[in-house]
Amino acid sequence: MKYYSTNKNTPEVSLKEAVVKGLAADNGLFMPERIEAFDPSFFENIQNLSFQEIAYEVALKFFGEDIEAQKLHEIVFDTLSFDCPLVKVDGNIYSLELFHGPTLAFKDVGARFMARLLNYFLGKKEKQVNVLVATSGDTGSAVANGFLGVEGIHVHVLYPKGKVSRIQEAQFTTLGQNITALEIDGTFDDCQHLVKTAFLDKELNEKLVLTSANSINVARFLPQAFYYFNAYARLKEAGILENRELVVAVPSGNFGNLTAGLIAAEMGLPIQQFIAANNENDVVFEYLKTGKYQPRPSVETIANAMDVGAPSNFARILDLYQHSHKLINEKIKGFRYSDGEIREVIDRVYSETGYLCDPHGACGFQALKEFLSGQQVGVFLETAHPAKFTETVEAVIGSGKVELPEKLAAFMRGTREVKSLPAEYEQFRVYLLGMCF
Numbered sequence: 001m002k003y004y005s006t007n008k009n010t011p012e013v014s015l016k017e018a019v020v021k022g023l024a025a026d027n028g029l030f031m032p033e034r035i036e037a038f039d040p041s042f043f044e045n046i047q048n049l050s051f052q053e054i055a056y057e058v059a060l061k062f063f064g065e066d067i068e069a070q071k072l073h074e075i076v077f078d079t080l081s082f083d084c085p086l087v088k089v090d091g092n093i094y095s096l097e098l099f100h101g102p103t104l105a106f107k108d109v110g111a112r113f114m115a116r117l118l119n120y121f122l123g124k125k126e127k128q129v130n131v132l133v134a135t136s137g138d139t140g141s142a143v144a145n146g147f148l149g150v151e152g153i154h155v156h157v158l159y160p161k162g163k164v165s166r167i168q169e170a171q172f173t174t175l176g177q178n179i180t181a182l183e184i185d186g187t188f189d190d191c192q193h194l195v196k197t198a199f200l201d202k203e204l205n206e207k208l209v210l211t212s213a214n215s216i217n218v219a220r221f222l223p224q225a226f227y228y229f230n231a232y233a234r235l236k237e238a239g240i241l242e243n244r245e246l247v248v249a250v251p252s253g254n255f256g257n258l259t260a261g262l263i264a265a266e267m268g269l270p271i272q273q274f275i276a277a278n279n280e281n282d283v284v285f286e287y288l289k290t291g292k293y294q295p296r297p298s299v300e301t302i303a304n305a306m307d308v309g310a311p312s313n314f315a316r317i318l319d320l321y322q323h324s325h326k327l328i329n330e331k332i333k334g335f336r337y338s339d340g341e342i343r344e345v346i347d348r349v350y351s352e353t354g355y356l357c358d359p360h361g362a363c364g365f366q367a368l369k370e371f372l373s374g375q376q377v378g379v380f381l382e383t384a385h386p387a388k389f390t391e392t393v394e395a396v397i398g399s400g401k402v403e404l405p406e407k408l409a410a411f412m413r414g415t416r417e418v419k420s421l422p423a424e425y426e427q428f429r430v431y432l433l434g435m436c437f
C-alpha cells in the first residue's frame, strides 16, 4: 500500500517510509491510498471474534500487503495484551474504557503497535533512531513506555512546562535509560511545532535518523481504529444494538482518535454519528459551526490532554471528505465544555451512577447526554484513567476517593529528570545535534 501526503506536494511512499519518516516532506500527513471496506458479512459475525482477532482483521486491511500475515498477527496480539472493555454507565450510555494498558491511556494501543512495527522495519539498527514526541499529557508516557530499553532507539518527549498533571509528568520523566524528557517553556502546540520543524530540517535529517511517534505517524494513528470495531462487536454480542443506531463521542484534542474512528466508518463499521467533544480549545467546534478553520493558541484547561490550538489531524479530516464543510458537518457533531461544566459532569455522573469519569471522558459523556435520542445507543471513549488527574477529580468528588493504581504509584516513586528548553527551534536543534555520535 502506498501513502500520500495530505498536502499532495510530494511523491507517494511505502508503508516503511511513511513509518520511518513520520511526517511527509511537504509538511503534510500521510494517508493510505485506499481505505478498504469489509464485506457486510464481517459485521454480521463480528461478535464471535475476540478483540485481538478483530484487530488483526482490521490490521490486515491496512498493512496486509506490506507485512507477512504471521508477523502482523504477532504484532497485533502482542500489542493488545490488555482489554478495552465496555461498561454501562447510565441508560443507553456506555463507556469504552481505553485505560487498561501499561500507562492507563488510549495511547498505549497505537504506541505499542508502532514500537513493534518500527522494530520490525528497522531490525538491527546501524544508526540510532531518534523518536520525537510532543505531548500534552498522555502520548509521552505511552510512547516512552512502549520504547523503554529498546536498543538503538532514543525517545525525546517534549511537553509544555507546568501544563500536564503531576502523575502524567512522572510517567515520562522518571524512566531514565533511552528516554529524555524535555520541558518546553510554551504550549503543546509549540512542542508539536518544534517536532515538525525538525523533520523539515534537511541538514539535521542528513545527520540524524528522526521519526515521530505522535498520531502524525500512520503506525500510531491507524491502530486506533481497532477498538471502535471491538466496541461495536461487544454491543452486538450483548444484544444492545438490535434496531438501534450507534453514536460515538470522542474527547478530542489533536483529533487523531476521532479520525481513526472515521476511517473505521469508511471501512463499513456501522456508526451512525460521531461527536467531537472539546474543552475550551474549540477550533474544530467553531469550524463545524461556521466553516472557517482558524487555529489559535491553546488555553489551559482541566482536561489538559485536549489543550490543542492547531490539531494536526484536521488535515486528515479535510482530506477524507474532500474539504467539504457540508460533508464534515454531517459526519461530526461538535460539543464544547468549560472547566466548570466538566467539573459539574464528573460530580453528577459520580453521584448518580457511581461511575467516575476523567475530565476528558466527562466531555464525551455529556455530549451523548445532550445528543442522544430514544432509538440510539451512545458510547463515549474513556481515554484515560481518572487517577491520572487525581487532584482535579478529588477536588470535585472529595479527597481520598480516587485510588491510585499500583502501575501509576510505581512511576511516582522514581526520580524526576528533565532538561528545560525554550520554545525556540534553534536551541532544540542544538540539543538534537548533540545526539550525533
Ligand SMILES: Cc1ncc(COP(=O)(O)O)c(C=O)c1O
Binding pocket: 105, 137, 138, 139, 215, 251, 252, 253, 254, 255, 256, 257, 258, 305, 306, 360, 361, 383, 384
Ligand atoms: C486523556 C485524553 N483524552 C483525549 C485526548 C485527545 O485525543 P486526540 O489528540 O486523539 O484528539 C488525549 C490526547 O491525546 C488524551 O490524552
Ligand SMILES: N[C@@H](CCOP(=O)(O)O)C(=O)O
Binding pocket: 134, 135, 136, 137, 138, 139, 140, 213, 214, 215, 216, 253, 254, 256, 257, 305, 306, 312
Ligand atoms: N493529547 C495528546 C497530544 C498528542 O496527540 P497525538 O495523538 O497526536 O500524539 C497527548 O496526550 O499527548
